[in-house]
Amino acid sequence: MPLMSFGKSLNLPLQDEALSHILPKNVYTKKAGDSVPKGLVPAENAVASYEEAVEICKAKVAQIVKECRRVNQKYRDQHFDIEFDLKWGRRDCLDPLGISEEASKSNFRPRSVKRVGDIFDEPQFYIDDATASDVRQGRDGDCWFMAALCTLSNKKGLIERVCVARDEKVGVYGFVFHRDFQWRSEVIDDKLYLTRSDYDESIQERELFDDRVRINSEEEYRKIYQTGSGALYFAQCKDQNETWLPLMEKAYAKAHGDYAAIEGGFTGEGLEDLTGGVTTELLTSDILDKEQFWKDELLKVNQDFLFGCSTGIFRNWGTWGNRKGIQEGHAYSVMKAVEVDDKRLLLLKNPWGEGEWNGPWSDGSKEWTPYWMEKLDHKFGDDGAFWISYDDLLRKYQSFDRTRLFSPEWEVTQQWTSLTIPWVVDYHDTKFSFTLEKDASVVVVLSQLDDRYFKGLKGQYRYQLSFRIHKAGEDEYIVRSHGNYRMSRSVSAELDLEAGEYHVVMRIAAERDTSVKTVEDVIRENCKDRRDKLLRIGLAYDLAHSKGKIVETEEEKKGKKEAEDKKKQKERAAIKEKLIKEKKDRRHNTVKEKRKMKAAKAKREARAAEKERIAKLEKEKRAAGKSGGNTDVKTDAKPHLQVGTEVMTSGDQTSSVDLKDSSSAAVDETQKEQDEKEPETSTATSDSNTTSGDKKPDTVKDDVTEKLKPSTLDAPATTHGSIAPTDTLTVRINDNTISVAGSAFGGDFEDLSDTDSNVSEVTDHDIDAELASTDDGLMQYPPLGPPVPPPMEEEDDEFQREPWNAIVVVGVRVYSKGSSVSIKVARPRTWEEDDSDEKEQQLDVDDSAADATKTTDVAPPSTEVDKQLLEDKVEEAKIEEAAAAAK
Structure with missing residues (x-):
């Protein structure tokens, strides 16, 4: 068994919270995660x-x-x-x-x-x-x-x-x-x-x-x-x-x-x-008011602030060296700032203990007189401490690290969470919310974990943080965080706020460095030879990332449960509707087949009846010829049968079925001539056309009706609907029209208009069985028509991967002076339905796309030409109106 859970890092593809640690089943990590405050945290x-x-x-x-x-x-x-x-x-x-x-x-x-x-x-x-x-x-x-x-x-x-x-x-x-x-x-x-x-x-x-x-x-x-x-x-x-x-x-x-x-x-x-303070990186070129920076900040060094300064942050790496004794890419500390006799001077310290500035006010320079030596209590010597003027400081150093110190009158509260970072950089849906009880000065700090403590297990991602502060319910932000260009660990903002609720909306950019080893590789290469080292660094990793453990609040649990219950109800209703539809389809298909069979049988019997009638006519003709009767009876008549296919489904309408063979036209003509010449004979002949000796010829209609009863026939097929018991089926043989009620087809010829009441009785047991038959309890409808082949897999596009699999643990600290403050994490309610097709980007005021998103009622004329055109149109409208009034 491996010692470590290979690849279980937050900087790798994650699907479960259990993958956010290095050491398996670490009880210390669990305790540390439980001790981190969740929900609404007081200061x-x-x-x-x-x-x-x-x-x-x-x-x-x-x-x-x-x-x-x-x-x-x-x-x-x-x-x-x-x-x-x-x-x-x-x-x-x-x-x-x-x-x-x-x-x-x-x-x-x-x-x-x-x-x-x-x-x-x-x-x-x-x-x-x-x-x-x-x-x-x-x-x-x-x-x-x-x-x-x-x-x-x-x-x-x-x-x-x-x-x-x-x-x-x-x-x-x-x-x-x-x-x-x-x-x-x-x-x-x-x-x-x-x-x-x-x-x-x-x-x-x-x-x-x-x-x-x-x-x-x-x-x-x-x-x-x-x-x-x-x-x-x-x-x-x-x-x-x-x-x-x-x-x-x-x-x-x-x-x-x-x-x-x-x-x-x-x-x-x-x-x-070393202090627990908050550091802001200030670039010399960004200082707006250098007078204010001197009076309000540098002169307060070692009181409210501590200052460091550095050089060569934009240097060409091929020109490493020093400029008048100041080392490129090196950090110095600001020891003291004084303003004496209109001279603004600062005492700096090189941590090497040697190497000093050799410009004005350096050791041995012409600016030093016995007066200034005594005034500033300075002694010459290459000890790394040297004086420099304020103007030279701004010229020679490109960056200041200003650390604000917090005295006991400041209150502080914090909250942590973990975020998935998308490929498209935008403000995150998850935000921090803090509430001030009174008007107060605040310092808001957004930080990521200090990966220096688990160096080697950091992974391949680097993150850049920024945020905006909004008043709750307002779209316009109050201030953005002060960006640190080199220090990526945290960003901050200092301002005075009124009492109320505020939101800290975050924007985090992820950058992947594939030249760095993955966490799996680091663990794999060190788990045998450097077991103790890996255990120690892995424990530091786990303890740090335990802060990002997401624990649902009671409100979130309640909302999620309600959404799940609503989803289940909706799902069960859909399954019920599906089962009812399936039953309806099965019943409809059964009735349809029965009707097709009945129609076919009715057609066969109608033809047989017509052939029998023709045979009787021929027999009567032969009999009449032998007895010397009327010999004009036509015996060459062929079966005349018409079968219609249209059936009306309304209960108060009549449906017709016309049965017709290939010689129906000849039969019609023959029958018509016979009726014109000898109507009485034809009638008499018809009267003698009985099967039992007591039936009249005009009772053929009754015979067909009797033969079409459902005791001997199946349900006929329909083309445009169904035959209800109250409908009428019309069968026309020659010129005789036979109307048969739908109920005459028997009790098994059921009315589909009543299908809903019979089919809708779907029990909970049926629905549970349908749910159990699916993979995940989700509805899977049978395909309509032939099976569709699965779509071809497209080549993965690295720009559409979601979302580089980057997950970061971030926290917010809010310092307040003069008011208590509470803070919580406001996560998106992902379980709720979102009708919007696309998330709207939250643009900053200086984003180039911000202009396109702003709309106004009427755009004012932008040029003098536009104004003149508008005035001309107004004048033309007045002229047309006056002309119309004159007419």
């Missing part, structure tokens, strides 16, 4: 989630300390044991799951692992608090995270809010990070990677130390290569005995699965993870 204090996570983290650390002291051992993190991982060559703590062939292995080459007590002579977590000057980026490409830490250190106490519990003697540290709208704790041990191997494992270095006699070569080797911050492979503090930065980086790497997972990113996202 809570913005820091309540943080305080809860801190308490959990402290409890975990306290329990670990108690356990370690009981067994007299330092803490070893079995879930992120970097020492065994390196010694055994597994590299699970360094390398991600294979996204592509190139990214399956990182370039990290640490040589050894030691505990903090073995690296630092006098280790201290903080020395004079955590400051930006402490930060030195290591060999990991996480400058964005380092820049976020530099920015965070500007505001006193923020870094301490991240590391909330520790026991340095036991070697355990607890941190909290903000992830997917929720604070989560992470506990690590005190082991760190080093750049050099241990003395016994080194080759070149040991030979250098053993080439001459030393008192203790191994100790000297350790002091030179494995002591202090400079010996660390990854991030390090400036002070040789300060430890907070490498330990925080390790906790952040563990939270994401490995060190490679935190390579490359954006300062704003790092600030969100």
Whole structure:
């Protein structure tokens, strides 16, 4: 049995919620999904989630300390044991799951692992608090995270809010990070990677130390290569005995699965993870009022906002380098903004700890005087911190990451759901709805899951988010989200709103990258050799996607049940109608066959009766000739029989059946001549035409009537309807017309006008049996006519696939200041019938197609020519009216 459910990813074709996880039957995922609030969610204090996570983290650390002291051992993190991982060559703590062939292995080459007590002579977590000057980026490409830490250190106490519990003697540290709208704790041990191997494992270095006699070569080797911050492979503090930065980086790497997972990113996202704030990306070229941006935002750095800035976002990749000391494609933090003596200056920090701006106000530039050195409390030195003017800042940096901080007076609520993303990009039918009790300032954030935490299992899809805010019941939107061009994790909007209900209508675009390995391939390639790694990342995937679990509300359940009941009733009514129609058809066909048989029999008997009459006439002629009577009786008359086919179905009308053979015309002429010449003889002869000696010739009509009784005949066929018992059947033989009532055909000649009352008695048992005979309980009518061959399968068109099979989990957070807020998911009522043939696209005001959809009553003249033509037509109308009045 395979360890994993191959391909069970939300980024793959899905038909069932059970396919939205990696690990099979994970009880932790189910509990996490159940704990996510559903339905109408009330707001809570913005820091309540943080305080809860801190308490959990402290409890975990306290329990670990108690356990370690009981067994007299330092803490070893079995879930992120970097020492065994390196010694055994597994590299699970360094390398991600294979996204592509190139990214399956990182370039990290640490040589050894030691505990903090073995690296630092006098280790201290903080020395004079955590400051930006402490930060030195290591060999990991996480400058964005380092820049976020530099920015965070500007505001006193923020870094301490991240590391909330520790026991340095036991070697355990607890941190909290903000992830997917929720604070989560992470506990690590005190082991760190080093750049050099241990003395016994080194080759070149040991030979250098053993080439001459030393008192203790191994100790000297350790002091030179494995002591202090400079010996660390990854991030390090400036002070040789300060430890907070490498330990925080390790906790952040563990939270994401490995060190490679935190390579490359954006300062704003790092600030969100460290503060729980909301980051907006601002392009320098988009700033409308630079004066307002300076006064209302940059001057409030470290108060309401934290700022980072970056360069080279539109750079040519072939021109990598720096511009006057500013590195292309690199993140910096804004430490301070001041306005002194009409000078607007900002202090920036390079997280590398070196590399500075060399333009105006750089170290050693002509702008620095003793006055300004004292005024700004600045010292020269290549420590990565430098001053720059506001104008140069706007010229040299293309983007700002602005993170809004939320104090306790802000309330926040959130809600999650999962969406299927169509190929055609438009606003989604599913939306979020929030209600404000009072007028308030709000910040609305739409986010997708942070796939950095399950890197390698993300799949082939990338999503771009946007949304609009509508007042409930209004088509015109109030504001659109502020688009982030590089940070795709979230988008937001800040505005003041009146009390009431509002809708967050989302538009999400999906883009597929087929060069990335599918989730099935990643699982298949790692389930044997990297089982533990796959379990850890798979669990992170499952816990994240459990937020998108859709749970129907009571209102939705009730509406769905009512719709299903209505559908079943409609279906049963249709089946009943179908069964009645089938019975009617069977009854009609039976009666029709009987009538055909009766008509045929009546025709045969009528011909036989006519032949018998002719035979009698001939016999009478011969008898008359022998007795010397009238010899003018015509004996060459042939059977004269007419059969009509038209039968009237109305009860008060007469139907006729004319029976005629091929010689009927000759018989008519002969009979006519005989009647003209000797009417009396003919009459006498007819009177003698009896079968029993007591019947008169004019009783032939009665004879035919007697012969056509239903006791000896079947029902005749009809062409234009049915014969009811009250109808009359007319049979004309020669010139004698015989009218036979429909009832004369017997009781089995039933009236179809009463068929409905007989056939409509369809019981529930009949309907249930019909439902049970179908595949899915759905009606399947028998085909009319010959069977139709199935249509030929057309080649699949990639542009019509529905809808790339892309499913995304998204959530909305609403921060409000001055009013409580509640939020819920408003899903389309798919069970209700939709009469519209096509969904109308929800165009933005700046969509080019918006003009075509707007209609007005009367289009005003657009040009002077149009106006003149209109005036001419009006004048002509007046002239015609005056002429008509004159006439």
